[in-house]
Amino acid sequence: MTDSSLTFDVAVIGAGMAGLTCAQLLQQAGYSTIVLEKSRGLGGRVATRREKEIRADHGARYLEPKGRHLRRLVHILSAHKIVEPWTDKTYIGNDANNSLTPAASSSWCPYYVAPAGMNAVGKFLATGLEIWLSRRVLAMTPTDQETWQLLLESPAESGKMPGPQEVNARAVVVAIPAPQALTILEPVHTQLPADFMANLRSVEFEPCLSVIAGYSPNRQRDLAQREIAWKTVVFPHDEQLAWIGWDSSKRSNAQMPVFVANSNPTFAQDYLEAEDLQPAGQMLLNRAGEYLNSWLNSPDWLQVHRWRYAFVSRPIPEPCLAATVPVPVVCCGDWCGGNQIEGALESGKAAAEEINRQLRRLPMPGEGVWDVIARE
Numbered sequence: 001m002t003d004s005s006l007t008f009d010v011a012v013i014g015a016g017m018a019g020l021t022c023a024q025l026l027q028q029a030g031y032s033t034i035v036l037e038k039s040r041g042l043g044g045r046v047a048t049r050r051e052k053e054i055r056a057d058h059g060a061r062y063l064e065p066k067g068r069h070l071r072r073l074v075h076i077l078s079a080h081k082i083v084e085p086w087t088d089k090t091y092i093g094n095d096a097n098n099s100l101t102p103a104a105s106s107s108w109c110p111y112y113v114a115p116a117g118m119n120a121v122g123k124f125l126a127t128g129l130e131i132w133l134s135r136r137v138l139a140m141t142p143t144d145q146e147t148w149q150l151l152l153e154s155p156a157e158s159g160k161m162p163g164p165q166e167v168n169a170r171a172v173v174v175a176i177p178a179p180q181a182l183t184i185l186e187p188v189h190t191q192l193p194a195d196f197m198a199n200l201r202s203v204e205f206e207p208c209l210s211v212i213a214g215y216s217p218n219r220q221r222d223l224a225q226r227e228i229a230w231k232t233v234v235f236p237h238d239e240q241l242a243w244i245g246w247d248s249s250k251r252s253n254a255q256m257p258v259f260v261a262n263s264n265p266t267f268a269q270d271y272l273e274a275e276d277l278q279p280a281g282q283m284l285l286n287r288a289g290e291y292l293n294s295w296l297n298s299p300d301w302l303q304v305h306r307w308r309y310a311f312v313s314r315p316i317p318e319p320c321l322a323a324t325v326p327v328p329v330v331c332c333g334d335w336c337g338g339n340q341i342e343g344a345l346e347s348g349k350a351a352a353e354e355i356n357r358q359l360r361r362l363p364m365p366g367e368g369v370w371d372v373i374a375r376e
Contacts (some may be wrong), residue, residue: 043122
């Protein structure tokens, strides 16, 4: 260990839903915990982007609290006015005649959104945690002190002090997509069980392109006059477009219409390595215009985000992936079980319990973890 490093009980790599859940449980149990996140924001794919003072959710579209863990979280978030019901209806785009039909009703389980942006959920989960943003983990190596040493990339912000270049931890939780986890763990695969690495390599993801499109305020009046019924539409049979949402309808004070469209995996794969994603984004808006309002193909501005690991297509069946080695390593995420946000929450909880089992077996907060955050 050098003067530029610190030692924690647990280092969590990734500030998505699984990583933040795991870190909260461990910290509330009494472990010293650090969260290392390569990007500048919290929440992982529960993401919000700002453009000209406009918020748009280009990651997770909404919360659908069907599972036990997400129902409890949504209850707490609703009580603190972080999320609210958005709609209980999904429409289906029919390719044959470019028409819409309502999907089967799910009124018993409305979709919830955060008017301040879906990343508000990640910010809530991060309450009280020590989190270092813009600190990509470049490598991890075992030490003679029975810790893992994590080599960190310096912060990207200009003028900011570089901070410690290494972090030492008595256990590591890798809470990022499995292919990204492999870039860190492959160099030390001889230190890890063969079946652990085989399971990690078996996970597969599908990509997605997410298009954020903003329109003239005049279109806001047009939408009001039309009194359109849909807020979210899926396109199960289209060759390009998978989904579109009227994102600005999540916010009561929206000054202009904003829509977010998602591609299907095949279309995303075709453009995944393109240097310029604008043409692909325009193609998706053209398709949306054919199904819905024709002016959707003429935005005032658009941005395209590339989600290389959007949806897990081949998960592992276990809620987390643990290596029983002298210095514990546990992987977690929605790819453990494959149940998106609900799966991520469950996986983060399972990872925390596994770390606790391998370390000091302290009393864990359980489902009361969200109540503790809400009181801070």
